[in-house]
Amino acid sequence: MTIVRAKVYFGKVCPKHPEFEGERFRASRNCVECNRMSAAAWTAKNADYDRARCRDWFTKNQEYNRQRCRERYVANREHEIVMRRKRRERSRNEEAAQ
């Protein structure tokens, strides 16, 4: 999932994360690292729900995803060819291992 760096400001230094020097979200005023950790904990606890939500989004936006794939392929043709070959080999090896 994409991590969007929301607008932040520097406020009171979080006692748990002094290394972030008080970096906080503007809207919620939460510490960015506390926020990241609680989001990760939520995702770990609700992995099935999160996965289903991703799958739903992917299904609903198939045409958009295909278009993005095509654009990425055109823009990075050489790299994509190498990556596809690697992916194919990996899945072939997994099939052989089973």
Ligand SMILES: [Zn+2]
């Ligand atoms: Zn914190």
